Amino acid sequence: MRMIDIGGMTFPIIGQVERKPGEIVPLVEIKMISDERWNQLAGEQAVKNFRRWYGREPESVQEALKVQRAFIRELERGGASE
Numbered sequence: 001m002r003m004i005d006i007g008g009m010t011f012p013i014i015g016q017v018e019r020k021p022g023e024i025v026p027l028v029e030i031k032m033i034s035d036e037r038w039n040q041l042a043g044e045q046a047v048k049n050f051r052r053w054y055g056r057e058p059e060s061v062q063e064a065l066k067v068q069r070a071f072i073r074e075l076e077r078g079g080a081s082e
Contacts (some may be wrong), residue, residue, distance in 0.1 A: 001013070004026055004028060006028065011028035011029060011030060012028065012029045013026045013027065013028055014027050014028065014029045015027040042065070042068075043061040043064070043065060045068075046061065046064035046065045046067070046068035047061060047064045049064070049067075049068060049071075050063070050064040050067055050068070053067070
């Protein structure tokens with residue numbers, strides 16, 4: 001199987017497509033997850049971070065996510081530190 005390096009990661013080439021006459025673009029296999037799984041993992045990580053930051057369990061996953069989102073907003077402004 002042919003492989004291609006993209007951004008420091010290696011992916012298998014599963015096909016190709018001609019974008020313009022004479023311009024061939026490889027199709028690569030990139031593993032995906034569902035939105036549901038993504039949200040589950042984000043919630044689990046937010047709870048883990050909440051425990052680490054506050055030393056207790058959050059009242060709910062939603063509380064942990066709220067704190068996580070606030071932390072991210074602060075990072076984007078350049079003001080948060082762990």
